[in-house]
Amino acid sequence: MRVAVVGAGPAGVRAVEQLVRAGLAPIWIDEASDGGGRIYQRPPAGFRRDARALYGFEARRATALHAALGALKPRTDWRPDTLVWNLRPKARTLDLLHDGAQQAIGYDAVLLCTGAMDRVIPLPGWTRPGVTTLGAAQIALKAQGCAIGRRVVFLGTGPLLWLAAYQYVKAGVEVAAVLDTTRFATKLAAAPGLLHGPGTLAKGLYYTAWLRARRIPVAEGVVPLAIEGEESVTALRWLDAAGAEHRTVCDAVGLGWGLKPEAQLADLADIPFDFDPLQHNWVPRRDPTGRTSVPGVYLAGDGAGIGGAEVAERAGARAALALLEDAGHKPDAAQVVHLDRALRRQARFRAALERAFPFPAGLAAGMADDTILCRCEAITAGELRAAAAEPPTGPAPEVNRAKAFTRIGMGRCQGRVCGPAGAEVLAAALGCGVAAVGRLRGQPPVKPIPMPLATA
Numbered sequence: 001m002r003v004a005v006v007g008a009g010p011a012g013v014r015a016v017e018q019l020v021r022a023g024l025a026p027i028w029i030d031e032a033s034d035g036g037g038r039i040y041q042r043p044p045a046g047f048r049r050d051a052r053a054l055y056g057f058e059a060r061r062a063t064a065l066h067a068a069l070g071a072l073k074p075r076t077d078w079r080p081d082t083l084v085w086n087l088r089p090k091a092r093t094l095d096l097l098h099d100g101a102q103q104a105i106g107y108d109a110v111l112l113c114t115g116a117m118d119r120v121i122p123l124p125g126w127t128r129p130g131v132t133t134l135g136a137a138q139i140a141l142k143a144q145g146c147a148i149g150r151r152v153v154f155l156g157t158g159p160l161l162w163l164a165a166y167q168y169v170k171a172g173v174e175v176a177a178v179l180d181t182t183r184f185a186t187k188l189a190a191a192p193g194l195l196h197g198p199g200t201l202a203k204g205l206y207y208t209a210w211l212r213a214r215r216i217p218v219a220e221g222v223v224p225l226a227i228e229g230e231e232s233v234t235a236l237r238w239l240d241a242a243g244a245e246h247r248t249v250c251d252a253v254g255l256g257w258g259l260k261p262e263a264q265l266a267d268l269a270d271i272p273f274d275f276d277p278l279q280h281n282w283v284p285r286r287d288p289t290g291r292t293s294v295p296g297v298y299l300a301g302d303g304a305g306i307g308g309a310e311v312a313e314r315a316g317a318r319a320a321l322a323l324l325e326d327a328g329h330k331p332d333a334a335q336v337v338h339l340d341r342a343l344r345r346q347a348r349f350r351a352a353l354e355r356a357f358p359f360p361a362g363l364a365a366g367m368a369d370d371t372i373l374c375r376c377e378a379i380t381a382g383e384l385r386a387a388a389a390e391p392p393t394g395p396a397p398e399v400n401r402a403k404a405f406t407r408i409g410m411g412r413c414q415g416r417v418c419g420p421a422g423a424e425v426l427a428a429a430l431g432c433g434v435a436a437v438g439r440l441r442g443q444p445p446v447k448p449i450p451m452p453l454a455t456a
């Protein structure tokens with residue numbers, strides 16, 4: 001049986017572990033040069049920061065995952081530096097790109113563990129050099145041992161905001177401010193549900209208390225106004241919860257409002273998507289075991305809905321067991337019960353986390369007309385609103401029509417960056433809920449691929 005696993009993050013590693021244990025040798029693909037995924041991303045060979053410095057409280061889990069990865073690679077058809085840029089469900093084929101060369105491979109079953117990316121809300125100045133996502137700021141530190149600036153502001157909401165700020169201060173970088181768009185009262189209201197994950201809650205409280213104890217300026221319930229600068233970032237202007245304006249001098253900004261699933265391959269596989277109002281994300285439909293309505297396609301980890309690294313490990317193992325069962329293997333019933341129970345418990349914690357750090361849809365919807373919304377094509381929020389309202393193009397009642405009229409989401413990122421905020425702007429302009437305007441359809445190639453130049 002030909003089994004392919006896309007992704008070697010926590011979900012992919014634990015999935016492959018089950019498959020190998022059952023005697024299979026899957027094709028295992030990751031576009032990164034090594035496994036570990038986002039949270040346990042490894043620095044290049046030769047870098048010498050130890051696991052404790054790189055992964056903090058997660059060092060033990062990271063080391064365990066890396067050990068599993070190392071043991072599994074030789075027992076699989078391991079393909080690093082390989083992008084899956086297309087999935088053709090009818091032909092059961094993946095299109096790969098490695099080292100500039102294209103290859104198509106067939107599969108009987110494929111498990112997609114493609115992870116997540118930061119969710120962004122554009123604001124004036126966000127395209128200036130010096131502005132990155134929170135995740136990119138963290139990856140710079142984790143994978144390359146460098147910071148995005150000398151005096152950094154972290155802006156957004158979610159656990160990654162506080163974690164990235166903590167990691168930067170620990171690494172010796174000056175953090176000028178941590179600005180959370182969520183009010184303290186909102187987090188407090190979610191506190192009872194957060195007790196479902198006492199360990200994670202304790203770490204979150206520790207990061208915030210640690211930052212405050214070091215007198216890092218922290219504000220909650222903020223409204224960002226603009227990132228200032230000419231050639232690069234010089235300051236961030238923002239309103240505090242009482243409405244007073246502030247200007248924080250900085251040379252870099254890390255921003256992000258939670259994560260969104262990297263689900264383009266699931267989309268190409270013809271899996272239906274649902275809007276999850278709690279996550280405020282479109283997520284591919286799958287059952288709690290990771291099975292989908294498309295025969296032979298399974299999903300696990302953040303690419304199937306944001307759950308975090310611990311959930312990803314369990315979901316990866318669970319989806320592999322579902323795949324094996326469908327292929328005629330008999331799963332260990334006790335292991336299945338254990339995994340299902342743990343995943344249900346973690347789902348309760350996740351729901352509370354989403355309530356504690358809600359996506360500020362109003363902030364996106366209220367974006368100023370002259371803000372560049374789609375940076376690939378340099379389209380403003382005002383141009384999208386005009387397309388929603390006016391002939392000659394006629395009204396754009398959903399995002400794919402708006403894309404055709406305005407070119408929003410048509411550039412290199414294919415709407416992966418501007419899509420969520422663009423949908424909020426369009427929905428507000430049309431006076432409907434964001435789910436009603438739909439989502440940008442995935443298109444191959446799911447990420448940019450090089451085109452060979454014809455030579456005369």
Ligand SMILES: Cc1cc2nc3c(=O)[nH]c(=O)nc-3n(C[C@H](O)[C@H](O)[C@H](O)COP(=O)(O)OP(=O)(O)OC[C@H]3O[C@@H](n4cnc5c(N)ncnc54)[C@H](O)[C@@H]3O)c2cc1C
Pocket residue numbers: 006007008009010011012029030031032035036037038039040082083084085113114115116117118134135136138139160163259262265300301302303307308309310312446
């Ligand atoms: C930038 C970033 C930083 C994060 N940092 C933290 C953190 O410090 N702490 C924390 O608790 N959580 C963090 N998270 C969340 C955490 O990464 C996830 O919860 C967890 O890693 C999910 O595991 P996963 O296996 O589902 O996905 P991932 O770990 O994201 O792994 C997915 C893998 O799939 C590969 N992939 C994706 N698409 C393709 C494709 N088309 N072709 C080939 N390979 C592909 C990727 O290269 C990646 O290695 C972060 C998320 C992001 C996006």
